[in-house]
Amino acid sequence: MISDRMKNLHPYVPGEQPKDRVYIKLNANENPYPPSPTVQAAVIDFVKTNPMRLALYPDPDSLELHAAVADMLNRTGGVLCNAKVNGDSVEPMEKDLIPFTVTPDMIYTGNGSDEVLSFVFYAFFDSGKKLVLPEFTYSFYPVYAGFYNIETDVVPMKEDWSLDVQNMLYRAKKNGSGLIFANPNAPSGIALSRNDIRKMLEQSDPDQIFVVDEAYCDFGGESCIPLLSEFKNLLIVRTFSKSLCGAGMRLGYIVACPELVQYITTVKNSLNHFPIDAVAQTAGIAACRNPAYYCECARKVAEEREEFQKFLKDEGWEYIPSKTNFVLVRNPSVSGEEVYRCIKEDGILVRHFSTKGIEDYVRVTIGTKEQMDALKVSMKKIKG
Numbered sequence: 001m002i003s004d005r006m007k008n009l010h011p012y013v014p015g016e017q018p019k020d021r022v023y024i025k026l027n028a029n030e031n032p033y034p035p036s037p038t039v040q041a042a043v044i045d046f047v048k049t050n051p052m053r054l055a056l057y058p059d060p061d062s063l064e065l066h067a068a069v070a071d072m073l074n075r076t077g078g079v080l081c082n083a084k085v086n087g088d089s090v091e092p093m094e095k096d097l098i099p100f101t102v103t104p105d106m107i108y109t110g111n112g113s114d115e116v117l118s119f120v121f122y123a124f125f126d127s128g129k130k131l132v133l134p135e136f137t138y139s140f141y142p143v144y145a146g147f148y149n150i151e152t153d154v155v156p157m158k159e160d161w162s163l164d165v166q167n168m169l170y171r172a173k174k175n176g177s178g179l180i181f182a183n184p185n186a187p188s189g190i191a192l193s194r195n196d197i198r199k200m201l202e203q204s205d206p207d208q209i210f211v212v213d214e215a216y217c218d219f220g221g222e223s224c225i226p227l228l229s230e231f232k233n234l235l236i237v238r239t240f241s242k243s244l245c246g247a248g249m250r251l252g253y254i255v256a257c258p259e260l261v262q263y264i265t266t267v268k269n270s271l272n273h274f275p276i277d278a279v280a281q282t283a284g285i286a287a288c289r290n291p292a293y294y295c296e297c298a299r300k301v302a303e304e305r306e307e308f309q310k311f312l313k314d315e316g317w318e319y320i321p322s323k324t325n326f327v328l329v330r331n332p333s334v335s336g337e338e339v340y341r342c343i344k345e346d347g348i349l350v351r352h353f354s355t356k357g358i359e360d361y362v363r364v365t366i367g368t369k370e371q372m373d374a375l376k377v378s379m380k381k382i383k384g
């Protein structure tokens with residue numbers, strides 16, 4: 001009964017969302033803070049003052065949302081934790097300044113960056129060309145490769161868990177394919193600098209797509225948005241799910257030159273021409289218009305991450321220094337599975353992957369100070 005295509009599907013397994021007990025959730029890299037009060041007000045106002053908008057189709061081009069996203073990027077430089085906040089006003093840190101104005105035609109929004117990524121795979125990766133992927137990166141990329149019947153060429157990580165950039169570039173050239181990776185990468189939390197990425201772009205084929213997934217950039221990475229004026233093959237994917245406290249809203253976006261955005265729009269219009277619902281558009285616009293709130297949230301998460309890493313060091317745990325809202329952590333004498341289980345017993349969920357190579361680790365999402373304090377108490381009890 002099922003198609004041949006169907007046999008190639010190997011679906012992504014998300015972090016568990018248990019219903020049996022209330023856990024402190026540090027397993028899915030969600031933001032521990034609620035959306036800004038202005039987002040909550042905008043959603044209430046949407047339903048109260050104009051419920052007819054639920055009966056009518058939303059703006060298919062999400063124009064107001066795209067303008068709001070572009071404006072937020074111009075105001076923050078695309079790294080929320082670094083931006084200087086003064087009351088409601090926000091300014092990028094010097095090194096994050098974008099040397100041109102991001103315009104709404106450089107933005108595409110979709111139903112979470114997962115949907116956006118799937119359109120990117122459809123538009124830019126050919127099934128005849130082996131797609132180069134780092135061995136450890138966002139585990140949805142190989143899932144999409146299977147979905148679209150694209151073979152992959154998996155490049156092992158370097159000893160220190162960083163991307164083997166030279167090998168990735170070499171193989172992409174050899175295979176005549178584009179490139180995709182997350183920066184900062186997951187689940188390592190390691191970031192390449194903008195200059196590293198500029199060098200990669202200079203060495204790669206300008207006629208091949210170069211995708212950088214910046215899901216975690218706001219917590220301490222360097223955005224490559226400033227490189228967009230120089231490299232027309234660069235496509236950046238970002239999301240509201242992590243730094244914009246909006247995983248439940250399902251909003252992800254692309255920043256790229258208008259020509260690339262147009263290709264993705266064509267894919268969308270060939271599948272479902274109304275992907276972002278009216279409530280998500282409203283909430284997203286309100287979020288983008290209040291960057292000061294989200295800068296504070298990202299800064300708090302980044303500070304809590306540094307605190308946590310200090311704790312790990314003092315307590316003799318091993319970890320990979322992270323620029324994101326999570327840390328990959330390992331106890332030198334207790335298995336990852338056991339660490340996960342002990343912490344869960346204390347009512348806290350972290351993520352354990354049974355994948356070979358990282359099975360000794362757990363990935364801990366950074367929560368509020370109170371949540372991290374509870375986690376530290378639990379971790380202190382774990383001894384080999």
Ligand SMILES: *Cc1c(COP(=O)(O)O)cnc(C)c1O
Nearest residue numbers: 112113114138182215239241252
């Ligand atoms: C969380 C995550 C996403 C998915 O984000 P959604 O917008 O919630 O679909 C994409 N890429 C990476 C690297 C992520 O960690």
